[in-house]
Amino acid sequence: MPVRRRRALTAPVAALLLALPACRNTDDRTPEASRANLERIGKAVYAHAGAPPGNAAWDFKADYRLPAGFCGPDRKAPGLSWRVQLLPHLGEDELFRRFKLDEAWDSPHNATLIPRMPAVYATPGTPADGRTHYRGLVGPQGVFGAHVRPDRHKPGDPLSGASLHGITDGTANTVVVVEAEEAVVWTRPDDLPVGGDHPAPKLRAVGGRANVLFCDRTVRTLPANIPEANLKALCTAAGGEPGDVQTIP
Secondary structure: OOOOOOOOOOHHHHHHHHHOOOOEOOOOOOHHHHHHHHHHHHHHHHHHHOOOOOOOOOOOOOOOEEEEEEEOOOOOOEEEOHHHHOHHHHOOHHHHHHOOOOOOOOOOOHHHHHHHOOHHHOOOOOEOOOEEEEEEEEOOOOOOOOOOOOOOOOOOOEEEEEEHHHOOOOHHHOEEEEEEEEEEEOOOOOOEEOOOOOOOOOEOOEOOEEEEEEOOOOEEEEEOOOOHHHHHHHHOOOOOOOOOHHHOO
16 A cells, blocks of 8 residues: 655644643653553554454454544545544544544644544643654554545545454554654544555653554553564564564563
C-alpha cells in the first residue's frame, strides 16, 4: 500500500494549536500512567473488532477487523484517524457524534474538535496541545493499514485494517500501537509505516524503556536500545520473521 507524504498543518489548525493553554497533562510522566492509557486503547481496539474480552475463545468464522479510520473526501486515504473511530468504545459518544465523518481532520468544523482530545490519548507529562504520541502501525505490514477503494468507499465510510486472524506472526508477537517519539494531532490519520524498506518506528522512552501495545491486547515495555531488526520484526503482522518478545530483556 502506498504511503502518503505528510502535509504541513494548515494555517487555521496551526493557529488553533498555538492558542491552546500552555499547560501539561496532569498525570506524572511515568511508564505506569502511559501503560494504563495503552491498556484502555487495547480494550477499545478489541471492542471495535468485536473480539471477545479476556481469555474467551475466538470464533474463527468471525473477521475481527481492526480500525483504520474513515474514508477521506478524496476517496484515496483516511480523512480521520482510527483514534476518532474508537471514541464510542472509550465512553466518548458525545464527542464522536460531533465529528463530520465525511470531512477531513482539518476541515473548518473538525478542526474545532482538536482541543477536546480525550485524556486517554494524552501522554502523561507532555503539553496539552491536542497532539498524541500514541500512533498505530500502517504500511505494507502494519495492522492499521487501510485499503481505500474509490469504487467501494465513499467519504465518511469506516475503514478496516488487518484481521486478527490474519496476523500470522502471532498477536502476542505483533505490535499495534506504540508511544512514538514524535507526536501528531490526535484526529489526523498520521501513523508509522512498517514493513518493506521502512525503518523501525522511533519510540518515546522513559528510564530507558518504552511502552508498546501488542495485538493480543497486552502492554509490554521494550528497551530503548532494542536492535532495529528485532523491533522491525515485532512490528510486522505477517513478515515471516516473528520476533519473540520473551527473549527481549
